Amino acid sequence: MNATGSAAVGAAGVAVVGMSNGHVSSNGHASAPPTTLAKALNMGLRASMENDPKVLVMGEDVGKLGGVFRVTDGLQKDFGEHRVLDTPLAESGIIGAAVGLAMRGYRPVTEIQFDGFVFPGFDQIISQLAKMTFRTQGRVKMPVVVRIPYGGGIGAVEHHAEAPESFFCHIAGLRVVTCSNAADAYFMIQEAISCDDPVVFFEPKRRYWEKAPLDVGAVVGSTFSSAIRRTGTDVTVVSYGPSMPVLQAAADAAAAEGRSLELIDLRTLSPLDLDPVLESVRKTGRLVVVSEAPRESSITGDIAARVMEEAFYSLAAPVLRVAGMDTPYPPSKLEEYYLPDLDKVLDAVDRVLAY
Amino acid sequence: MNATGSAAVGAAGVAVVGMSNGHVSSNGHASAPPTTLAKALNMGLRASMENDPKVLVMGEDVGKLGGVFRVTDGLQKDFGEHRVLDTPLAESGIIGAAVGLAMRGYRPVTEIQFDGFVFPGFDQIISQLAKMTFRTQGRVKMPVVVRIPYGGGIGAVEHHAEAPESFFCHIAGLRVVTCSNAADAYFMIQEAISCDDPVVFFEPKRRYWEKAPLDVGAVVGSTFSSAIRRTGTDVTVVSYGPSMPVLQAAADAAAAEGRSLELIDLRTLSPLDLDPVLESVRKTGRLVVVSEAPRESSITGDIAARVMEEAFYSLAAPVLRVAGMDTPYPPSKLEEYYLPDLDKVLDAVDRVLAY
Amino acid sequence: MVNQQWIDSLTTARGVKERGATGAGAAPTPTMAPSPSQVIAGLKATSGGENLIQVLNPEGEFTPHPDYPLDVSAEDFPALLKGLYRDMVLVRRFDREGNALQRQGQLSIWVPLLGQEAAQIGAGRALEPQDMAFPSYREHGVAWCKGIDPTELLPIFRGTEHCGWDPVATNFAGYCIVIGNQVINATGYAMGQRLDGAVGPSETSHRPSEATIAFFGDGATSQGDVHEAMVFAAAYDAPVVFYCQNNQWAISEPVERQSRIPLFNRAAGYGFPGVRVDGNDVLACLAVTRWAMDECRSGNGPVMIEAFTYRMDAHTTSDDPTRYRQADEAQAWKLLDPIERVRVHLARNGLADAAFFDQIEAEADELAVRFRAFCIGLTTPAPDRMFSHVYSEPHHQLDTQQAEFRSYLDGFEDETAVHA
């Protein structure tokens, strides 16, 4: 059994090739300074706050402490307490207040401290944040970002290692995106903030400290698009966020066995940018979808169903899923069994090739 | 354009053939008195309360008023205020208190007034109700039922016509079931109450007043199982709850055109009872899944993905989905366009047969 | 500055102190909690209790309140009161028409405000154009004061739109159906007003100070969102007035199901002022709300107001109140009708003559006719409405879904007969 790959993979970003809406952009340029994903988010937040005085940061412990992951480190010091708000300990209040602030013309970037704590704010997200624009015939825009550190593999106690992204993908009116490396983190958070729609922004917490080259001057297209991370011919493997380094490692291992994997980082989970996936599947005929989220009624099921709908005759095998178990997140000593890892991905590759 | 079929289909239950875990049970016996779905639930609740003094009913307006749909009508009068509790107006409080009552040995049956109002209670459902047993290594059981009237087609204002079942199917630790006719309603609510696990019980609100024969003395197996409602050879059509009468109408219309549909009422959404579906698909080679829920990251995607995984070579066509739109629920004058209806089902049957 | 004193006054306001005074406390002392019947007696008494702010009593007698002056000269008083009378009569009239339209199948539901005209007009007329209001779903009277034409309320209840007006242009948010949600949204908006520098005397701009008002019911006070709204507002000194219309009922549940004691007391738990006003006294509602909004505009928010009133009709047209409340309760409240006392005062004091009352009646009739005609003429938007404004920015996936749906619909136009 292998661990979930964080150590083994290392600076996964080095291999990053960002492909956005057809044009390749190498935001992983090798001469760019290596930056942690957390720091890149911090830099992106800072850039957005400098560009637009209406951008606010709000959440629990985001001020002096800089957030429990230090993503907002130094922002309150530099922008003041009126731009970076430590809030009372209440997530419905955080989202609900952000909705009101957005109606007033602000662009609040809210932080949920851990994935498992978004649920007290779920009602405000689904009932107000997601529906407000539709309800008011577009008269009230909701440029709110909900940042959520997510995923497991950090040895944490209950509620600190969940992958709740599928819930949000099921909510019309939201956009759901996630980054997997520093360069994307920097550009995607800015794109999220400048978007007039509410964006749920998932941050792969166990990758916060992984470094990748970040060229802040790079010209990038929309980062809310699928990115082909490695081209290959035998099997398409699709994932996002925390599992991308696992995919890289799997592709390396598979290559050593003579198998060529094509890797796609979805980046946007709702809406999906499915064309690159379909194109790839038309080539390889085989698809494995990897996600930490439990399998039932999830984003992975949706991807499988849609690929079947749109590329039925191209599929030489069923779409296989490597997902979290359909159990509550286990005690952390067992998380290596729960999470998708190198072996599980390779096992799925074996199985999908066996058809 | 046809309406959603409620009028056209009428006493859909007449055609009901309940098949539970392999043994056929005709709980739709023709000599049994016709009963509305709402009344059947009321009778089932009453039976459970009589059988077990630990069963409580709690929610907003469930007492004197008998619930806005009268499902709890007369229960407070007959069982007293200590068995049927009108609660303060707070859903997190309702679920959270039910969790505590269950720890104390009670079996609370909570009512959420409408689908759109379950979200203030979502956190308690996911963080406590669903996880408590796992957390405590089985020492604390959670025999709590969360009753939710769901689905559209009643001309209601916002938040009163949603189909949130997929959210709950994505939560490990819960069971999710739904009834489509009076007989199932009567037996399923009792099975839910007697289950030691938390059960989210979805009630198709626009079918509350539809009558079907109810033989309370019928011998039924577990009702938490898929039921084949009509056998056919050309296409398998699967749904649950409010859409079942639509399926019946579609099967009639298709029959008139010489097409034979096999209809399956899932009844249990989590876990799915997939064997009857797979068996059917192995016969027909074609599957249409119908649900009012939006399509993204939903139960329909999961069904499609799993059928592909387990019956890949049997599929002559992709699994097609007839679902709610990926939009917020529209103003009610437009709901006939939003909801699956006879025409949409037949259109999908046409398309799946065109492969 | 009396702050510390005021805080102290709050902090001694707890049962224990009183309790301790009654005995040594050695053994479990006699019941401190009020019995259910006492609670009911205290809460459901139509008098509203001793703390009720009232300036125009049910008999039409006017007694100004020293703490909540109306800020109107004797000369202007008749016009003020006649204006409020007109507001209430017109609002009641279209409210009744809404009920009738539902009965006749023209609306799928109507939410009556009958009995709450004073609570809403009093509050609504205390608002300046720059003030923001967050309603629940029953605030037709506040909408009226905010310049929303009554016909704009109809699309929601006919099912043609989820919101018929422009919340930005009118400073009146969309109706909010999920109980309590709007209250924390209001706090957020008010936080924005403060961040904008629109609160308190401004040195840099000449724009008038602003505040926000959030409307909610007695039942709503139990929701976590209302609590969090108050916590946030207190934490950020947000200029928001929490205006609770205690109409005694949350559908079938009486207010004592939500609280043992009068609801305005909640404010003290958060450290801001709470006032109970006679919600059937339009002048008191106006005076108290003006005071509260001024407090907020000048930076002393938040403030809570409990308007003690009564839901004289059903919860909505779908509701049947005979199942849960006695007719005599409604009879008792009828004597406290919010419009009647104003009519009596105007007539008895010669402030208005028969012609005035006739003219308002005529105006009400006209409004009702226009309201009805507009309702019946309201058309259903094209199915494409479903897909519009889900997002403000382009969304290829939804565009595809829309295109597919379009061509599916077009298929029917091609055929002469559709399925079945």
Added chain:
Amino acid sequence: MVNQQWIDSLTTARGVKERGATGAGAAPTPTMAPSPSQVIAGLKATSGGENLIQVLNPEGEFTPHPDYPLDVSAEDFPALLKGLYRDMVLVRRFDREGNALQRQGQLSIWVPLLGQEAAQIGAGRALEPQDMAFPSYREHGVAWCKGIDPTELLPIFRGTEHCGWDPVATNFAGYCIVIGNQVINATGYAMGQRLDGAVGPSETSHRPSEATIAFFGDGATSQGDVHEAMVFAAAYDAPVVFYCQNNQWAISEPVERQSRIPLFNRAAGYGFPGVRVDGNDVLACLAVTRWAMDECRSGNGPVMIEAFTYRMDAHTTSDDPTRYRQADEAQAWKLLDPIERVRVHLARNGLADAAFFDQIEAEADELAVRFRAFCIGLTTPAPDRMFSHVYSEPHHQLDTQQAEFRSYLDGFEDETAVHA
């Protein structure tokens, strides 16, 4: 019966009344809301304010409180105090060992209770075996009193289980990490106690009366769930004590971010008693909690207690408090150490000799050794644990998933080398 009086006393406890008294209220009156600095001064003062119930002061001087007697004879007093001292020393000792084990990589996290020993032991020792307790995640001292062996706390923090004890057998619920959730669960449990007839003098059974206690922090008071818990408890007269340990911080946020005024005032907003007790005074915590539990057991619940204390260590071992608070604050609180004052009282009054203190030290050392050994010996459960107890009844789908996973794992055992 003083109920009406008591209700009235609550209902006058609002800013407006005081406010009105200061002037005519014609124009916006001077600021009523406390300024941030005043709030901070009032809340962060280590004295806890005038309302603080204290019987053993930081200098170790004992002054019984008339309202909250200890119900102990002079003869038994030394044993009581020595017992509490022993509890606090032992609990502090294994708490420090928990910290050390985390530093040494044996635990993935530890949540220190340092400084809150009195708040927890005082409350914990007020509980009878039949009473139910709902902790958050820091209540190691309450667990101790409930008979949970300290080693049973380790699995959570080592990541081998989500709960190491039996909540049913111990009447101590599992730790709750989602802030506020457990408080409404506690109310529900207490509602059940009442429904069972386990509250108040019972004519039909001889079983002792019961109550429930819910533990939560100052930060938690902002959560909707805590509000709803109080609303439900008041509505159903639930026998639950809301025990808020105000340790001045919610991670990096000081308590004034959650409230302008002392937290015990919240109770008045719901119509039940609220008390602020010196949370570093174990005798006061014991006396006040006993009183509160007795109130609840005899049917007069709910009651709120705010234990005014201090988190002397980091929030958890993952936290770095130097980023947000000054060292001198911790220094000031060090003078108020909950154990030290008991030691002083015992020593100065000759209630305990050196041998006693030595013996407790030795016992603490032993406990620490046992705690550490147990921790290091804790093994990871088999992967199958993931699938067990997800449901209480059979679940074919999960069984299938488990079987598939089992055979996937078995695949590795067959191979000599696994992938990469």
